[in-house]
Amino acid sequence: MRRILLGGLGIALGVFAPPALAQQPRTGAPRAASLGLPSALPDSQPTEVTQTGLLRGGAPRGTVSYAPGTFGSPAPATPVVGGSVTGAPPVGFPVTGVPTTSGPVGYPVTGGPVGYPVTGGPVGYPVTGGPVGYPVTSGPVPGGMVGFPVTGAQPAPLGSPRVAPGGGPPSVTESRDPTGRVPDGTTFVPSVLPDGGAGCPVEVEDPLFSDAPLTGLDRVASVRRGWVSAELLMWWNRGTVVPPLVTTSSTAALGIIGQGDTRVLLGGSFGDTYHTGGRVGAGYWFGDGECRGVDARLFWVAPATTSFFTTTTQNPLLARPFFNINPTTAPTVGFGESSEIVARPGVATGSVLVTLKNTVWGAEVNYRRYLTSGPNMRLDLLAGYRFLDLREELTITERFVRTPDSDPAIGVPAISGTITDSFRTTNRFHGGQIGIAGTFTRGRWSLDPRATVAFGTVRQTAEINGSQTLNFPDQTTTVTPGGLLAVPGANIGKFSRDKFAVVPEVGLNLGWQATERMKLFVGYNFLYLSSALRPGDAIDMRLDAARVPNLLPPGTGAPLTNTIRPAPQFNSSGYFVQGISFGLMYRW
Numbered sequence: 122m123r124r125i126l127l128g129g130l131g132i133a134l135g136v137f138a139p140p141a142l143a144q145q146p147r148t149g150a151p152r153a154a155s156l157g158l159p160s161a162l163p164d165s166q167p168t169e170v171t172q173t174g175l176l177r178g179g180a181p182r183g184t185v186s187y188a189p190g191t192f193g194s195p196a197p198a199t200p201v202v203g204g205s206v207t208g209a210p211p212v213g214f215p216v217t218g219v220p221t222t223s224g225p226v227g228y229p230v231t232g233g234p235v236g237y238p239v240t241g242g243p244v245g246y247p248v249t250g251g252p253v254g255y256p257v258t259s260g261p262v263p264g265g266m267v268g269f270p271v272t273g274a275q276p277a278p279l280g281s282p283r284v285a286p287g288g289g290p291p292s293v294t295e296s297r298d299p300t301g302r303v304p305d306g307t308t309f310v311p312s313v314l315p316d317g318g319a320g321c322p323v324e325v326e327d328p329l330f331s332d333a334p335l336t337g338l339d340r341v342a343s344v345r346r347g348w349v350s351a352e353l354l355m356w357w358n359r360g361t362v363v364p365p366l367v368t369t370s371s372t373a374a375l376g377i378i379g380q381g382d383t384r385v386l387l388g389g390s391f392g393d394t395y396h397t398g399g400r401v402g403a404g405y406w407f408g409d410g411e412c413r414g415v416d417a418r419l420f421w422v423a424p425a426t427t428s429f430f431t432t433t434t435q436n437p438l439l440a441r442p443f444f445n446i447n448p449t450t451a452p453t454v455g456f457g458e459s460s461e462i463v464a465r466p467g468v469a470t471g472s473v474l475v476t477l478k479n480t481v482w483g484a485e486v487n488y489r490r491y492l493t494s495g496p497n498m499r500l501d502l503l504a505g506y507r508f509l510d511l512r513e514e515l516t517i518t519e520r521f522v523r524t525p526d527s528d529p530a531i532g533v534p535a536i537s538g539t540i541t542d543s544f545r546t547t548n549r550f551h552g553g554q555i556g557i558a559g560t561f562t563r564g565r566w567s568l569d570p571r572a573t574v575a576f577g578t579v580r581q582t583a584e585i586n587g588s589q590t591l592n593f594p595d596q597t598t599t600v601t602p603g604g605l606l607a608v609p610g611a612n613i614g615k616f617s618r619d620k621f622a623v624v625p626e627v628g629l630n631l632g633w634q635a636t637e638r639m640k641l642f643v644g645y646n647f648l649y650l651s652s653a654l655r656p657g658d659a660i661d662m663r664l665d666a667a668r669v670p671n672l673l674p675p676g677t678g679a680p681l682t683n684t685i686r687p688a689p690q691f692n693s694s695g696y697f698v699q700g701i702s703f704g705l706m707y708r709w
Contacts, residue, residue, distance in 0.1 A: 552577015
């Protein structure tokens with residue numbers, strides 16, 4: 122009699138129990154989760170539907186917590202003990218599959234992928250391969266008796282899931298995707314992205330990756346939206362090329378190029394190529410996916426000064442050569458190769474000082490877009506703006522002091538004097554650029570290449586100036602515009618032109634992840650400007666001797682009217698700067 126009553130009660134509950142107890146709606150298609158995909162729910166769920174268990178009313182049933190990243194066999198749910206069924210189960214509850222250890226023949230439970238637990242069942246009807254309520258092979262069924270609900274499908278197991286904290290009954294927890302890479306209104310298990318929801322990847326493999334819990338420096342945070350960097354630069358640039366500026370010889374040759382024993386003291390490559398400087402950078406990603414962002418960098422090198430100095434103590438005769446284009450100045454100054462005597466034995470002592478100062482700085486700002494990636498690499502596309510500023514100044518200063526017993530009819534009758542020529546050039550480049558930047562990681566180490574090329578216009582400017590300061594025996598002093606190579610009415614002034622130029626840059630950094638947020642690195646850079654006006658390129662060595670102040674005695678020769686020389690020159694050439702850097706990057 123007891124068996125009959127319990128069996129009748131079970132049948133009644135199986136027929137009249139509300140569908141919510143089986144996690145299925147009363148009407149409509151079942152919301153079963155496909156293998157490998159989450160079960161998506163719209164935002165407008167009834168308030169009685171919970172996120173844990175998805176049961177309508179009552180307390181949640183025992184379920185399993187699946188943490189992102191690892192799936193596997195679920196932990197046992199609390200079995201329902203007690204009860205038995207005297208007759209065959211209702212239609213649609215079990216289907217042919219795995220037979221039971223007891224009960225009527227043909228009372229199996231629906232087969233399905235491993236990991237579909239049943240929360241409980243009557244004593245005496247366990248499923249083959251496990252204790253009551255913990256079948257190895259089972260699956261969701263369209264209906265059934267109280268105590269036989271199925272928790273729902275989960276992805277195929279790859280390992281053991283994480284145990285729910287607190288040791289209590291496990292539960293399936295569904296939450297919003299924290300990365301925001303799925304449309305609004307979708308709820309899913311965060312370990313699996315819905316179809317079409319994958320956005321840009323989150324960097325490459327973390328350099329401190331570990332399967333252990335994330336503590337201390339075990340792993341670099343996967344998403345860092347902003348970063349700043351600072352570098353010490355040790356760079357070398359291309360020296361400028363200057364024409365022959367200072368010569369020496371015996372008294373007979375007068376320092377004229379091509380005559381006698383004349384030799385050039387200064388000419389050709391000139392300038393200290395080593396510079397120290399710094400570079401700072403910053404960037405920001407617009408989203409956690411690190412798909413789109415901006416980065417900017419600014420560098421500068423400290424001004425460097427190179428000097429050449431010689432005196433009559435070292436070279437008794439000092440001269441400054443030039444080419445005279447005015448035949449009317451002969452015989453004082455002949456046509457063709459000639460020279461200005463700074464000092465020579467028996468007339469004057471003196472010196473020549475030539476200095477070159479240069480500095481360069483630049484900046485860039487780029488839109489940065491994810492391009493491609495792999496397990497240990499990532500490439501980004503760069504598109505933006507580039508600015509470059511190169512400034513140089515070449516100054517030639519000669520000084521003389523007439524000896525007391527010298528003939529005042531030779532040269533200018535001043536007892537001392539200073540003559541100066543100055544050539545200052547500026548190159549300002551503005552252009553748009555494209556390029557790529559990447560990173561390749563191995564453990565804590567990384568290689569970070571970067572290559573860009575900019576196309577634009579360079580504004581080339583030459584400022585030429587000169588002066589003469591002469592002291593006479595009557596203690597008067599005169600200051601006259603113009604030196605020797607800088608002549609008023611000819612090339613003194615400011616002159617500019619615009620020219621198309623290309624600025625490529627390549628760099629490679631070797632980095633080491635020192636802390637969770639900071640990386641140290643050493644790198645190499647090469648920066649090139651295809652067209653630059655250098656000070657030596659702005660000098661015109663062809664002069665009209667009659668135009669040079671105080672070079673000829675009064676009334677000697679007449680300036681040419683059809684040809685005005687010297688003239689400003691724009692003989693541009695390529696410029697590069699290269700070197701190593703030491704820096705650090707900080708991310709937050």
